[in-house]
Amino acid sequence: MATSTTAPDADRREPRAGSPARGPARRPRGPRRSLLPYLLLAPAVVLELAIHVIPMVVGVWMSLLELTQFHIRDWSTAPFIGLENYRATLDLNSAAGKELLHSFWITLAYSLLSVGFAWLLGISAAVVLQRPFRGRAILRALFLTPYALPVYAAVITWSFLLQRDTGLVNHVLVDQLGLMNERPFWLIGDNSFWSLLVVSVWRNWPFAFLCLMAGLQNVPGELYEAAAIDGAGFWRRLRSVTLPMLRPVNLVLLLVLFLWTFNDFNTPFVLFGGSAPEQADLISIHIYRSSFKTWDFGSGSAMSVALLLFLLIVSAAYLLITNRRRDDHA
């Protein structure tokens, strides 16, 4: 998340960070002193190792085993099969490979659209709430509410809205506005993708709003005054002052939102009750279902590792490109 922000920070802080040791109450620079930061970090490191790093290594190992239902009780008996799981699941000519590829495209479209709309709503709200007026605090709190709700409560409510016969959406579209003659299904078929998208935007845009609002607080008011004196209108100020000043926030925000939505499991899992239609078969759901349906954890792990590699490459490419552009500007 902060790979791009912590590094320069660390450099800046270095001259000062040593100062406690050089302080007036000069303490002996014994081993106890130099060990202290490691002792302070130890609990966090142990937990990260136990819950994230070791399982990840185990996951890579599992992806190389024939870990099907016959071996799941005692996985020491699972035979080592090398890259066979990868070959089987990523083979685009097989049925499993085609399904995975389909799920991949769905997920990519879902994340890009969801991030785009969430950012658009977030920046709109942040900009129009930039200037103080009566009721601003209330609106700000209201706009943050979807993000504060537990994800299952939010998504369950949406699944009620989207019910074919008893939901608000069809009531408004069909009964009140008369836009359609027949009640469409929103949670199965082609519509399910768009339903999923709307729910995810509803839930995620407040996070973009929160970050952009925080970013706007750092934009000096004089910049707008100067731009206004130069005769810049609203759009011109947005393009020449606001957006460039928000660039560092946007760089982190867009990547974080993309990774979150790409890995999203909760929204489809709750919205579709665990059985997502193929038009909304996000990759996390796909891996989850194929792992627990067949109890083939080997190929499930292979798909997870492939997903991780993809996300690492995308993130690295994103950070490289955006950093290079920043250097060009400087």
Next chain:
Amino acid sequence: MRETAGERWGRRIVLTLLTLFVVIPLYVMVTSAAKPLQDVQNGFTWWPSRPTLQPFIDMWSTVPLARYLVNSLVVSSIAAVCSVAVAIFAAFAVSRYRFRGRGVFSVTVLSTQMFPGILFLLPLFLIYVNLGNATGIELYASRTGLVITYLTFSLPFSIWMLVGYFDSIPRGLDEAAQVDGAGPLRTLFQVILPAAVPGVVAVTVYAFMTAWGEVLFASVMTDEGSRTLAVGLQGYSTQFNVYWNQIMAASLVVSIPVVVGFLALQRYFVAGLTAGAVK
């Protein structure tokens, strides 16, 4: 700087549309919770014609909601407190000391936050099950297992935000305390923490919310006895009936504490984000 008429109308339109988008689902949640079952099953109505609080009573008996609620409360509170305690020490080390591996630690911890949960799910599931079989330490289908899992979920962000907070506390205070002979831990507890109370509270609420809302691990790692709200609320959809009014009532009840906590502390989140990332 004056606002032009176009800008004012633009602002009103944008705010109206956003408000409608946000409010309508919340409105439906609240009003449907106050309808009898028949009224949520017979087509949608904007207004509860026969308002009732019965769903708020029935929801406790349709599913063992009280048990789910207690499980969620226990798991989320313990996970939040432990996560923040661990994060305070780590953030203190990162903020106040320069040591080998400091950069690696920060980057590694933050990047684990970004990895797909599904990647850890299968291995952790197998590790918990096998650990239980081999040693008798029950982590699978137990609240302990959930606590340990959840506390690592909020750890990266908690550390990151607390580092931002601690950095904003002048080091002159540390040095003054050291002149008075305070060791590092006393400096942390008597100088830094009191100055960082809003940050610590905000991070605690964040950690609580993370655990309170987690679905993926809750749906795999729990059984009937350790089930949390995230999975338990699905119990209102039975083969014969979907108790939408009780689902909305229960959703409302389990949302209010976290929403109130988050909104009350929102400006500290903004401050933390500003301090941590947005430089």
